[in-house]
Amino acid sequence: MSDSEHEYSENENDAIYDDEETALEMAALESSAMIERPAKEFINHKAALSALLEEISQKSLKWIHRCDVVSTQPIVVEKADNDLDRELKFYQQGLEAAILGKQEVLNAGVPFERPSDYFAEMVKSDSHMARIRQKLLDQQKGIQNAEEAKKQRELRKYGKKIQHEKLKEREDQKKVALDKIATIKKRLRSGDMGDADDFDIDVDSEGDDKKSKFNRGAKAKGGRPQPNKKRQNKNEKFGYGGKKRGIKNNTSDSAADMSSFSVKRNKSTNFSAPSKKSRVQRPGKAKRQRTH
Known part of the structure; x- marks a missing residue:
């Protein structure tokens, strides 16, 4: 028998074994389902x-040994799915139980409140709490x-906005004034001024204001202005x-003047600094103090 025939026979035997096992399991399930079981009685x-x-x-x-508290009113929740309503009822019941329990403790005469002069060791040290306080501060x-800083930024923005508006207003006024002046110059050149009141500008006073700085006194020779009276x-x-x-x-006179010329000084061939011997020695500190 070849190897291929041997493998085929083994696979066939395994398939037959699996079918038999499945048939036995089905028969066991059918027999258990046919068995009648007594029903449970709840008494x-x-x-x-x-x-x-x-x-x-x-x-x-x-x-005080039992510590039981019973609510005076039962909890009634209209909709069990309403989590908010349900939790509110539990909170109200717990609050009522705390009030009743405190009253029972007071009736029993058992002290449960901390006295005013009670000093207990804290869980955290003072230095630790000081650090926490400083951190919070x-x-x-x-x-x-x-x-x-946010307020200051907003104020700066508002100030810049106002400044821009003022500058724009000034530029507009300047532009309007320059346009009026240009129109007046054109009319002056053409010789037709028309009505000067249309421009709200006094031409004579405008020219006088511009020249007032330079025409405060009579003019000297050459057209130069003289200083003011003061x-x-x-x-x-x-x-x-x-x-x-x-x-x-x-000048020619100063160049021809030889009065300050020294023949002795100019005959010297040494133009370096004078020697130490020719220098006048300054007296020492002690001698200067004695003279004083």
Whole structure:
């Protein structure tokens, strides 16, 4: 028998074995389904349950040993799916239980509140709490600084906006004035001024204002303006400072003047600094102090 025939026979045997196993499982399931099982009976033995409840009841003990609190009103939730309504009912019941429990503790005469002069060791150290407090203060200060910086930025933006508007207004006014002046110049050239009131500009006063800085006194020779009356009075009283420009320039007379020329000095061939021997020695500090 070849290898291929041997493998085929093994696969055929495995298939037959699986079919038999499946048939046995189906037969077992059918036999278990045919077996009748008795139905469970639920019996409410109230007497037995009440006896057991009385046996484990602790009504004979004081409330402080039992610490049981019963709500005066049952919880009624119209819609069980309403989480908000349900949690609100639980909160109200817990609040009522806390009030009733506190009253029972007071009736039992058991102290449960901390006295005013009670000092207990804190879980956190004072230095740790100081760091936490400083951190909270820093955070609050940072928030305040951020708000203040935001306000300052807004104020700067508003100020810049106002400044731009003012500059624009000035430019518009300047442009209007320049247009009026240009129109007046054109009419002056053409010789037709028409009605000057249309431009709200006094031509004579405008020209006088521009020339007022230079025409405050009578003109001297060459058309140069003279100083004002106050300056003239001071010049007459204290004198004029004189000419300052070009006073050190050589002239023909100064170049021909040889009065300051020294033959002895110019015959010397050594133009270096004088020797130490020829220098006048300064007296020492002690000698200077004695002379004083």
